[in-house]
Amino acid sequence: MTNQPGALARDLLTETAIRQITARIIEAPTTRNHKLSNTSVTHQGYIFVTVTLENGVIGYGEGSTLGGPRWAEESVEAMKANIDAYLAPALIGQPACLLEDATLRMDRAAKRNYTAKSAIDMALLDALGKTLDVPAHVLLGGAVRTAIDAIWALASGDAAQEVDEAQAMLDRGWFKRFKIKLGFADPATDLARLAALQKALPSGTTIVADVNQGWSEAECIRYLPVLQDLGVSLIEQPIAAGQTGASARIAARSAIPIMMDESVSTLAEASREVRAATGTVLSLKLCKHGSLHNLKRVAGIAAAEGVQMYGGCLLESSIGAAGHLHVFATLPKLEWGTEQFGPKILVEDLVQDSLRYEGYQVHLPEGPGLGVTPDPEIIEKYARKD
Ligand code: MUC
Ligand code: MG
Numbered sequence: 001m002t003n004q005p006g007a008l009a010r011d012l013l014t015e016t017a018i019r020q021i022t023a024r025i026i027e028a029p030t031t032r033n034h035k036l037s038n039t040s041v042t043h044q045g046y047i048f049v050t051v052t053l054e055n056g057v058i059g060y061g062e063g064s065t066l067g068g069p070r071w072a073e074e075s076v077e078a079m080k081a082n083i084d085a086y087l088a089p090a091l092i093g094q095p096a097c098l099l100e101d102a103t104l105r106m107d108r109a110a111k112r113n114y115t116a117k118s119a120i121d122m123a124l125l126d127a128l129g130k131t132l133d134v135p136a137h138v139l140l141g142g143a144v145r146t147a148i149d150a151i152w153a154l155a156s157g158d159a160a161q162e163v164d165e166a167q168a169m170l171d172r173g174w175f176k177r178f179k180i181k182l183g184f185a186d187p188a189t190d191l192a193r194l195a196a197l198q199k200a201l202p203s204g205t206t207i208v209a210d211v212n213q214g215w216s217e218a219e220c221i222r223y224l225p226v227l228q229d230l231g232v233s234l235i236e237q238p239i240a241a242g243q244t245g246a247s248a249r250i251a252a253r254s255a256i257p258i259m260m261d262e263s264v265s266t267l268a269e270a271s272r273e274v275r276a277a278t279g280t281v282l283s284l285k286l287c288k289h290g291s292l293h294n295l296k297r298v299a300g301i302a303a304a305e306g307v308q309m310y311g312g313c314l315l316e317s318s319i320g321a322a323g324h325l326h327v328f329a330t331l332p333k334l335e336w337g338t339e340q341f342g343p344k345i346l347v348e349d350l351v352q353d354s355l356r357y358e359g360y361q362v363h364l365p366e367g368p369g370l371g372v373t374p375d376p377e378i379i380e381k382y383a384r385k386d
Contacts, residue, residue: 016096016131017054021088021120024048025076025384028317029347034155037183037214039067044315044346047079047116048379051123053096059127060374062320062350063119064287064313064342071212071314072115072262072287076384079116086110087120096124096131099139103291114265114290121291122323122370129369136326136370140292143329147361148311149337150174151208152344155181159196166201174357177206179236179339183214187223191230198231208339210236213262217246221253228255234281234310234336237261247278257281259310259336265289270301281336283312284328286320292327299331311338317350318343321362322370325355329364338362350378 026046034041045068049061069075090109091102102124106117129136137143152175154162162180169175180197182190194209201207209232215223220238227235235256239246241263251258260279264270265288273279282302289295299309311328313321321340328338340362343349351372356363365371 012097012131013095015053015055016128018051018091018094018096019054020052021083021091021123022050023080023083023088024379025080026350026379026382027384028350028382030315030345031347032156034153034315034345035157035184036066036071036155036181037212039070041067041315044317044342045076046317046320047076047083047119048319048350048374048383049083049119049123051096051120051127053127053131055131057127057130059096059123059125059130059369060319061119061121061123061126061323062316063115064316064320065115066314074113074115074287079113079119082110082113083116083120087113087116091120096128099124099128099291100293103293115287117290118286118292122286122320125292125323126369133368135366135368136323137329137364140296140327141330143364144332145329145334146364147359148325148328148334149177150341150357150360150362151177151179151206151337151339152341153179153181153210153339154197157185157193159193162193163196163200166197173360174344175341176360177337179208179210181212182209183211187219191223191226194227194230194232203231206233207231208234208236208259210261211238213237213240215239217250220250224250224254224256232256234259236283237263244273244276244278248276251278251280257308259283261312264298267294267297267301270298274302274305274307279307281308281310283310285312285314286324287314292323295327296330303333308335309333310336311340313338313340313342315342315345316340317346318353318355318372319350319370319374321355322365322372325362325364326370348378350382351375
């Protein structure tokens with residue numbers, strides 16, 4: 001970089017120079033099959049990134065996928081290849097303290113690849129926080145909340161099992177807000193699941209219905225009023241991302257707020273979708289926005305037009321979930337809470353100090369950097385052996 005910042009209190013430019021970046025593929029089993037309109041998951045695929053600085057500090061980051069390159073275009077294999085060949089070489093020797101510069105360098109080295117970039121960005125922030133002995137959120141403006149209402153996703157496709165699972169989450173005090181995945185069966189079957197759930201839950205329970213782009217505009221015209229009758233609070237991405245006109249017509253006629261998910265990744269998409277009024281709530285996820293600072297920028301574009309915020313996930317372990325919580329904690333508003341439930345759907349979490357779920361909230365980890373410590377034995381156990 002030209003014009004590097006001059007006198008820093010400590011020589012962070014030298015101290016935080018990046019010595020090494022490595023990426024490993026992790027395949028961690030889930031406690032049950034998680035079904036979406038376009039994929040089904042029994043193992044979570046993560047890219048686990050380790051960044052080593054010249055001062056010896058090590059930072060960790062994670063990028064998540066859902067059932068291969070089906071929810072989004074990146075696979076764990078593609079992420080590893082692009083990190084090894086393009087993203088890591090672009091950053092070696094550069095100071096981790098210049099997070100924005102690192103993002104620019106990664107953008108020049110590779111188009112999109114937002115999950116891979118956000119995993120590296122998270123690891124840089126973890127290493128920088130540990131170097132400065134501050135939690136990651138301090139480097140993002142500082143937390144305005146330390147606990148966030150937590151949402152659990154039901155997606156086995158078996159109505160009775162889903163009711164039991166929701167009850168177990170309530171009993172444990174972990175989750176009292178729920179998301180249900182629709183769009184993978186015919187609408188009548190989906191709606192029967194939803195009806196069973198609504199009957200079992202206390203009235204007034206927040207229920208989010210995520211169709212994952214599974215319906216057409218015609219199906220939305222037919223079924224959205226039924227979702228309203230079944231007490232759904234929020235409808236997520238009912239039709240294909242990019243069908244902006246149809247999405248705006250659906251949002252205009254829906255009595256329930258529509259949440260944009262797959263349709264908003266970049267700043268330009270945020271601006272386009274918000275101006276077209278395709279939704280009034282936005283799901284934020286690092287795999288879509290490419291860095292923690294970019295997530296804040298996307299949120300800002302949407303918030304400027306009054307769009308409400310929802311803390312999304314892609315079933316991250318406590319590593320990726322902590323990355324999300326640190327940035328979600330700094331948003332001025334987060335009206336819908338967060339669905340960072342990944343740590344609780346894994347057979348074994350990837351860290352020694354799992355996130356705390358208590359009082360139906362997930363709590364921001366304390367300690368420097370992300371505030372979680374990967375468990376080397378678990379990482380080794382689930383790392384793909386090539
Ligand atoms: C999505 O589309 O929201 C997050 C939770 C879940 O069950 O699926 C993911 C992706
Ligand atoms: Mg979604």
